[in-house]
Amino acid sequence: MRTKFQSDLDEIAGLLVDMADAVRTAIRRATGALLHSDAEQAASVIADDDQIDGHYRQIEEKVYDVIALQAPVASDLRLVLTALHIAGDLERMGDLADHVAKTGLRRHPAPAVPAELTGVIRDMAKVADEMAGKISRVLSTPNVARATELERDDDAMDDLHRRLLSTVLDPSWAHGVEAAVDMALLGRFYERYADHAVNAAHHMVYLITGEPA
Amino acid sequence: MRTKFQSDLDEIAGLLVDMADAVRTAIRRATGALLHSDAEQAASVIADDDQIDGHYRQIEEKVYDVIALQAPVASDLRLVLTALHIAGDLERMGDLADHVAKTGLRRHPAPAVPAELTGVIRDMAKVADEMAGKISRVLSTPNVARATELERDDDAMDDLHRRLLSTVLDPSWAHGVEAAVDMALLGRFYERYADHAVNAAHHMVYLITGEPA
Numbered sequence: 571m572r573t574k575f576q577s578d579l580d581e582i583a584g585l586l587v588d589m590a591d592a593v594r595t596a597i598r599r600a601t602g603a604l605l606h607s608d609a610e611q612a613a614s615v616i617a618d619d620d621q622i623d624g625h626y627r628q629i630e631e632k633v634y635d636v637i638a639l640q641a642p643v644a645s646d647l648r649l650v651l652t653a654l655h656i657a658g659d660l661e662r663m664g665d666l667a668d669h670v671a672k673t674g675l676r677r678h679p680a681p682a683v684p685a686e687l688t689g690v691i692r693d694m695a696k697v698a699d700e701m702a703g704k705i706s707r708v709l710s711t712p713n714v715a716r717a718t719e720l721e722r723d724d725d726a727m728d729d730l731h732r733r734l735l736s737t738v739l740d741p742s743w744a745h746g747v748e749a750a751v752d753m754a755l756l757g758r759f760y761e762r763y764a765d766h767a768v769n770a771a772h773h774m775v776y777l778i779t780g781e782p783a
Numbered sequence: 784m785r786t787k788f789q790s791d792l793d794e795i796a797g798l799l800v801d802m803a804d805a806v807r808t809a810i811r812r813a814t815g816a817l818l819h820s821d822a823e824q825a826a827s828v829i830a831d832d833d834q835i836d837g838h839y840r841q842i843e844e845k846v847y848d849v850i851a852l853q854a855p856v857a858s859d860l861r862l863v864l865t866a867l868h869i870a871g872d873l874e875r876m877g878d879l880a881d882h883v884a885k886t887g888l889r890r891h892p893a894p895a896v897p898a899e900l901t902g903v904i905r906d907m908a909k910v911a912d913e914m915a916g917k918i919s920r921v922l923s924t925p926n927v928a929r930a931t932e933l934e935r936d937d938d939a940m941d942d943l944h945r946r947l948l949s950t951v952l953d954p955s956w957a958h959g960v961e962a963a964v965d966m967a968l969l970g971r972f973y974e975r976y977a978d979h980a981v982n983a984a985h986h987m988v989y990l991i992t993g994e995p996a
Contacts, residue, residue: 634860641854647847654864658871739961748952750960751967758968 575646578636582629582653587709589625589660590770594702596622596667597763601695604674604756605688607681615671622664629657645780655773656709659766663702666763673756684745687737687753694730694760697723701767708771712778720771727764731757788859791849795842795866800922802838802873803983807915809835809880810976814908817887817969818901820894828884835877842870858993868986869922872979876915879976886969897958900950900966907943907973910936914980921984925991933984940977944970 596615603612636642636650674682683691701723708717734757737743738750776782809828816825849855849863887895896904914936921930947970950956951963989995 634864637850638856638860643851647851651847654867735964738964743960747956747960747963751948751951751963754964754967755971758971 575636575640575642578632578640579649579653582632582636582650583709585625585629585632586653586656586660587706589622589629589657590702590706590709592618592622592625593660593663593667594699594706596664597670597695597698597702597760600667600670600674601691603671604682605691607674607678609675609678612671612675612678616668616675619664619668623661626657626661629653649777652773652777656770659770659773660705662766663763666759666766669759670756673752673759677752682752683756684749684753687734690730690734690737691756691760694727694734694757697727697730698760698763698767701727701764705767705770705774708774708778712774714775714778717771717774717778720768724764724768727761731761788849788853788855791845791853792862792866795845795849795863796922798838798842798845799866799869799873800919802835802842802870803915803919803922805831805835805838806873806876806880807912807919809877810883810908810911810915810973813880813883813887814904816884817895818904820887820891822888822891825884825888825891829881829888832877832881836874839870839874842866862990865986865990869983872983872986873918875979876976879972879979882972883969886965886972890965895965896969897962897966900947903943903947903950904969904973907940907947907970910940910943911973911976911980914940914977918980918983918987921987921991925987927988927991930984930987930991933981937977937981940974944974 596618599611600615602608603615633650633654637647642650676682701720704716704720704723707713734753738753743750772782809831812824813828815821816828846863846867850860855863889895914933917929917933917936920926947966951966956963985995
């Protein structure tokens with residue numbers, strides 16, 4: 571029974587890795603579509619979000635089956651329910667990548683991001699990409715140190731977010747109110763993506779250590 | 784066993800009602816604090832968010848206990864796990880009320896909301912308040928018709944959100960970029976609050992009917 575449970579957990583972990591890889595690809599491609607005004611790529615990111623939602627449902631079904639068929643208790647039950655929390659965070663990260671792609675589409679064919687902000691957006695996307703990559707790696711090979719690195723990544727994201735807002739709110743901002751609003755919302759999408767990655771990392775530390783992060 | 788399970792479900796439903804009432808109070812008081820530049824009330828909404836998070840953990844513990852001690856299967860297992868989804872949405876609604884309160888504090892003692900937007904913000908808060916009230920009532924007395932009303936409420940919220948954005952983006956907007964960014968984010972907080980209320984309603988329809996909404 572224990573061995574079957576362990577192999578079920580491994581299968582769930584494998585599904586979570588696939589989902590983390592998918593939301594990583596999504597934020598990378600959404601940012602590319604945004605910065606290059608690539609409507610075709612934006613549309614494909616938006617379409618792929620359905621697959622990420624499908625991953626979520628697949629993990630949910632598997633977790634339900636494991637609970638119903640194996641009736642895990644105590645720490646085993648907590649472990650398997652933790653997978654649902656991680657899947658929920660990843661699903662939301664997929665939604666936020668979708669929002670980034672839509673931000674680009676709304677202004678197409680004009681560029682959505684003013685030139686002086688492309689650097690900070692690129693950096694935010696890079697941090698987001700690294701965070702999703704670390705989640706994928708920690709899910710494959712449990713590693714508390716790597717999971718806790720995401721806290722520092724999140725600090726870096728918050729610094730970039732403040733930089734973006736201070737550019738938008740600077741008296742020299744020359745792109746008007748609409749671009750300012752777009753950029754503030756865009757900044758929030760990346761920042762929320764990072765917040766969900768940190769939540770997922772906290773749940774993974776719990777999975778590895780049995781103690782809340 | 785079945786009777787014990789039913790009484791556990793009733794207890795979980797009672798905790799969810801308390802939580803729905805708490806997030807309803809939170810958005811109402813956060814909006815009051817915002818519109819009246821009331822820093823003391825804003826601080827109390829922010830402090831109360833810890834209690835809402837505590838509600839979430841209490842429901843989570845209870846759900847874990849029910850699963851571990853009673854090993855529900857099939858539809859009973861789904862029912863009890865659905866409570867976790869509803870609690871997750873309510874927890875997020877509490878966070879969004881907290882964000883509304885913080886928006887007011889950031890500009891204090893200056894008013895955060897320009898005069899021409901107080902009406903639409905008041906209307907958005909009213910819809911949010913009604914939605915949380917309906918969730919509370921449906922959790923007390925299951926009613927599919929009332930649960931599905933939240934879809935129409937969400938459409939009303941989306942209309943108000945568009946109205947807010949069109950005011951902010953109108954060439955006559957005279958309050959500058961910072962207030963525009965603040966109002967766009969504020970609009971998003973109410974709109975997300977409503978989205979989570981709709982999610983919770985979908986889960987409640989499932990609880991009542993056994994069929995996804």
